[in-house]
Amino acid sequence: MLINRVELREIRLPLVHFFETSFGRTTERRIVLVRVHDGEGGEGWGECTAGEGPFYCEEWTESAWHTLKTYLAPMVLGHEIDGASGIFPLMKAVRGNRMAKAALETACWDLEAKRAGVPLWKHLGGVQSEIACGVSIGIQDTIEQLLEKIELELNAGYQRIKIKIKPGWDINVLEKVRARFPEIRLMGDANSAYSLADAPLFRAMDEFDLMMIEQPLAFDDMLDHAVLQKQVKTPICLDESIRTPADAGHAIDLKACRIINVKLGRVGGHSEAQRVERICRERNIAAWCGGMLESGIGRAHNIAMATLKGFTLPGDVSASSRYWEEDIIDPPVTITPNGTIIAPDAPGLGFEVNRQRIERLTVRQEVVE
Numbered sequence: 001m002l003i004n005r006v007e008l009r010e011i012r013l014p015l016v017h018f019f020e021t022s023f024g025r026t027t028e029r030r031i032v033l034v035r036v037h038d039g040e041g042g043e044g045w046g047e048c049t050a051g052e053g054p055f056y057c058e059e060w061t062e063s064a065w066h067t068l069k070t071y072l073a074p075m076v077l078g079h080e081i082d083g084a085s086g087i088f089p090l091m092k093a094v095r096g097n098r099m100a101k102a103a104l105e106t107a108c109w110d111l112e113a114k115r116a117g118v119p120l121w122k123h124l125g126g127v128q129s130e131i132a133c134g135v136s137i138g139i140q141d142t143i144e145q146l147l148e149k150i151e152l153e154l155n156a157g158y159q160r161i162k163i164k165i166k167p168g169w170d171i172n173v174l175e176k177v178r179a180r181f182p183e184i185r186l187m188g189d190a191n192s193a194y195s196l197a198d199a200p201l202f203r204a205m206d207e208f209d210l211m212m213i214e215q216p217l218a219f220d221d222m223l224d225h226a227v228l229q230k231q232v233k234t235p236i237c238l239d240e241s242i243r244t245p246a247d248a249g250h251a252i253d254l255k256a257c258r259i260i261n262v263k264l265g266r267v268g269g270h271s272e273a274q275r276v277e278r279i280c281r282e283r284n285i286a287a288w289c290g291g292m293l294e295s296g297i298g299r300a301h302n303i304a305m306a307t308l309k310g311f312t313l314p315g316d317v318s319a320s321s322r323y324w325e326e327d328i329i330d331p332p333v334t335i336t337p338n339g340t341i342i343a344p345d346a347p348g349l350g351f352e353v354n355r356q357r358i359e360r361l362t363v364r365q366e367v368v369e
């Protein structure tokens with residue numbers, strides 16, 4: 001296989017409801033899409049999961065655009081490779097920038113699966129034809145609004161509820177949510193809003209019987225998380241801290257977490273995600289698929305990844321309609337009444353990319369050949 005053309009596009013896509021975390025509020029996504037061509041009529045699509053600013057991690061829409069255009073696309077173009085697993089190594093000279101790399105790498109996986117005529121999830125080695133889904137609910141203006149949202153998502157069938165927490169929107173909120181919904185699978189995600197000095201707060205959260213608490217401490221830390229995990233019963237789940245398969249191994253060695261959130265962009269694409277999944281599976285650490293407010297293309301890639309055997313807990317992969325008035329794939333992603341998504345049968349991503357709609361949403365475009 002050989003990539004002879006890489007197309008970059010930035011689209012703007014307004015969210016149906018703002019999404020707020022401890023690091024800020026998003027109302028409109030700026031998404032970089034990548035389309036790769038093999039010169040034989042084959043193409044594949046990928047999505048960059050970087051945010052609009054460098055707040056979740058160092059990457060953002062603008063940095064990914066320039067990195068893809070200036071460095072990554074030229075490194076990949078024109079090289080004969082055995083398959084999509086050969087793409088990540090071609091980009092080795094660029095350090096970090098894994099979300100930019102993943103956008104290109106995942107596009108090549110879609111292309112390869114289409115060339116093979118098989119659904120991407122099977123091509124990756126996925127074994128679950130139906131994946132379990134949860135939702136991530138952002139910080140709301142009032143607790144009443146949050147409770148209403150939770151009710152709505154539970155009625156839709158979602159299997160677990162994650163709420164975002166930050167100082168001032170944590171214990172008080174969890175207490176009310178737990179009182180109203182005593183039985184549900186519930187968790188909190190802090191997006192690094194706390195420090196070890198807050199250990200007593202996390203000990204107090206033990207009484208809410210949370211499935212896990214996600215990334216309570218610094219985005220680049222493992223040692224403090226290991227200290228905190230010793231002091232609390234609730235499992236710690238790492239998100240931001242796990243950027244590579246080596247990170248996953250180190251976090252497990254250090255007992256910094258008991259659960260890992262795997263994000264395709266954060267680890268650099270499908271090949272690296274497969275390695276993280278394998279480490280989790282072999283070392284009995286539960287893994288689940290995280291989300292980054294993806295459009296349909298990134299969402300379809302997440303679904304494919306989440307069919308791997310090690311993804312044993314409900315992910316943050318949910319229906320298109322929770323995010324978008326109209327998605328850029330057809331059909332949009334929907335969930336079953338049991339809170340699952342059925343992996344698609346069609347080759348590659350398994351959803352039709354709506355080019356007309358993408359064309360209308362595009363604010364800039366670049367072709368690297």
Ligand code: OSB
Pocket residue numbers: 021056135136189191239290291292293294316
């Ligand atoms: O920490 O998991 C996170 C969204 C943007 C940045 C970070 C995170 C999230 C989510 C949303 O929780 C998950 C989703 O619904 O896509």
Ligand code: MG
Pocket residue numbers: 189191214215239240261290
């Ligand atoms: Mg998170």
